[in-house]
Every structure is written in C-alpha cells, then in structure tokens.
Amino acid sequence: MTPGAADLRARAESASAHLPGLILSAERLAAVVAPGAHGLRRAGPGEDFWQYRPASQGDSARSIDWRRSARSDAQFVRDREAQTAQAVGLWVSAGQGMGYAGAPDRPAKGARAQLLALALGMVLLRGGEKVGLLGQPPRAGRAQAERLAQGLLAAQAGAGDGDAPEAQALRPHQRLVILSDFLTDPDWVAVLLARAASMGVTGVLMQVLDPDEENFPYAGAVDFRSVSGALRHDSRDAAGLRQAYLDRLAARRDWLRDRAQGAGWHFGHHATDHAPAVALGWLHRVLGG
Incomplete structure (x- = not known):
C-alpha cells in the first residue's frame, strides 16, 4: 500500500469511528428545531399568507377574499406564498485554528461547527430541502444526513490556521452557510460575497469561537502560539493586551x-460554551428569511 493510500485509509477509519457519535448528537440537536419549507416571497402554492392584491380577469369567485373586499369598493384576492425545496450548501472551515479548545470540558471550535452544520442539514x-457540502451535489432524503456527516469528518485539516471555501464552487441561487472562526486574513470573504451577489447566492456567515478567544482572560507572562505554530507572541503583560485584542x-x-449585509447575507457568532440549540435556531430562522 502506498503512503498516500495508507494515509487516506487511516483518515477514513478515524472518521468512521466518530461517525455514530456525531450523527447522534446532531439528531438530538436537530430535534429542537421544527422543519419547514422556505418561502420564496412570491405568489404560488403554499400555506402561508403573503399579500392581498386586487382581483383581476381570470380570478375565480372562489379565490376572492369577501371579508377583505367588504371593506372597500374593490374585490381582493388573498395570495399565498410559494414554497419549494431549496438547495443549501454547507461549508465548515478545516483550518488548524478550528482545532482549538481553551479547556478540556469544552469542544474544539471545529467540532462544534461540524455539529451545527450537520444538525442544520438534518x-x-x-423539511424536504436538498442539502450538500459546498462543491458536492445537494441531495434530499434521510440517507443524505450520513453522507454529510462522513464528508464533514473526512475533511483534512489545512496546512495553516485558516482556510477558505472555493468561490468557483458556488452555484446560482443556492443558499450557503459558512462556519469559521474568521480570525485569519479575511480578504477571501469579500471575494466570495462579491461572486455570490453576482450569482444570486444568499446565505449566512457564522463565526465560532472559544470563550477564551471571546474574552481574552489572560494575565502575566504568556507565550501565545497559533495551533499550526505559524504565529507566536511572547508577552510579559498579557492583561495589557486585552483591550486592544477586544477592540480588534x-x-x-x-x-x-x-x-x-452588503451582499444580502446574515452574520452571527457563537461561543462554544453556549448552548448550540440557540445558534441552530438562529441559523435556521435567518436561512429561511
């Protein structure tokens, strides 16, 4: 067996070992959010009220809303909002920085991001939508959840602390969810969002951080190192850096x-010591908004 094949097999076996736990955790988390088809903000077949509009030639008597029409001299039709399955892409950063956890009782950022992505996918x-990891065909159905889990766990950590999704993988009019710590050079975000806006792609940026990264609870002499080892800063007064860090x-x-917001997207952030159900509920809500 070649070294490359041996490495691939080792990573596959490692991912398989964690697969049941990730799926079970995601199923429990997904159970707290009610699924539903997303509206398209246009008239069509659906259950939710969208708008009243003046009746026109071709509208049947059954489509007239007589209660609304009684309040004026005109007749009005009650339109419902079209609903249909949408293709949603998921991307979770595999940068080495996502492996950070500030305490043994907290999950690594990458593990929490994977959990949120899989639970959202479920x-x-x-709700009948098609979901896939960015760059892979979106599919519907129960079996797709396991494919998502396998893909998330099989992702190979990048060489640096951060990474970026491939902008060329975007597909017109899809919805996209990006989960990362966004702590490294963010120039790729502007490039991705510019391309997304030109293709009618909307979505969510979710920043996932450890509470130590949120609050900077350090004091005294501290040797700061990035997970990849590429960055290092030896401070004799870490507390003196706190305000500058929080400002940045x-x-x-x-x-x-x-x-x-400029691209029609949403931005949110989540700390790994907070309940993942809150972040999941927000993701699902804004993705359908």
Whole structure:
C-alpha cells in the first residue's frame, strides 16, 4: 500500500469511528428545531399568507377574499406564498485554528461547527430541502444526513490556521452557510460575497469561537502560539493586551457584518460554551428569511 493510500485509509477509519457519535448528537440537536419549507416571497402554492392584491380577469369567485373586499369598493384576492425545496450548501472551515479548545470540558471550535452544520442539514432535509457540502451535489432524503456527516469528518485539516471555501464552487441561487472562526486574513470573504451577489447566492456567515478567544482572560507572562505554530507572541503583560485584542475582535465582526449585509447575507457568532440549540435556531430562522 502506498503512503498516500495508507494515509487516506487511516483518515477514513478515524472518521468512521466518530461517525455514530456525531450523527447522534446532531439528531438530538436537530430535534429542537421544527422543519419547514422556505418561502420564496412570491405568489404560488403554499400555506402561508403573503399579500392581498386586487382581483383581476381570470380570478375565480372562489379565490376572492369577501371579508377583505367588504371593506372597500374593490374585490381582493388573498395570495399565498410559494414554497419549494431549496438547495443549501454547507461549508465548515478545516483550518488548524478550528482545532482549538481553551479547556478540556469544552469542544474544539471545529467540532462544534461540524455539529451545527450537520444538525442544520438534518432540519433542512426533514423539511424536504436538498442539502450538500459546498462543491458536492445537494441531495434530499434521510440517507443524505450520513453522507454529510462522513464528508464533514473526512475533511483534512489545512496546512495553516485558516482556510477558505472555493468561490468557483458556488452555484446560482443556492443558499450557503459558512462556519469559521474568521480570525485569519479575511480578504477571501469579500471575494466570495462579491461572486455570490453576482450569482444570486444568499446565505449566512457564522463565526465560532472559544470563550477564551471571546474574552481574552489572560494575565502575566504568556507565550501565545497559533495551533499550526505559524504565529507566536511572547508577552510579559498579557492583561495589557486585552483591550486592544477586544477592540480588534469587535472591528473584525463589524467588518464581517457590513460585508455580509452588503451582499444580502446574515452574520452571527457563537461561543462554544453556549448552548448550540440557540445558534441552530438562529441559523435556521435567518436561512429561511
């Protein structure tokens, strides 16, 4: 067996060992969110009210809303909002920085991001939507959840602390969910969102951080190192860096939020010591908004 094949087999076996646990955890998390088809904001077959419009030639008497029409001299039709299955792409950063956990009782950022992505995929699949990892064909059905889990666990960690999704993998009018810590060079975000806007792609940026990265609870002499070892800073007064760090984190979030909103996307953040159900509910809500 060649070294490359041996490495691939080892990674496959490792992913398989964690597969049942990830699926079970995601199923439990997905159970707290009610699935449903997403509206298209146009008239069509569906269950939800969208708007009243003046009746026109071709509307049958059965389509007239007589209660609304009684309040004016005109007749009105009650339109419902079209609903249909949508293709949703998921991408979770495999940068080495996502392997960070500030305490043994907290999950690594990458593990939490994988859990959120898979649970969201399960909720969307229950609602009849097509879901896939970015760059792979989106599919519907129960079996797709296991394919998503396998793909998430089989992803190979990148060489650096951060990575970026391939902008060429975008497909017109899909919805996309990006989960990352967004702590490394964010220039790729602007490139991705510009291409997404040109293709009618909308979605969500979700920043996942460890609480130590949120709060910077360090003091005294601290040797800071990135997970990949590419970055290092030896400080004799870590507490003196706290405010500057928090200011830069806030600026990074403002930048991400502004870029997301400018492209018609949403931006949110989640700390790994918070309940994942809250983040999942938010993701599902804004993805359908």
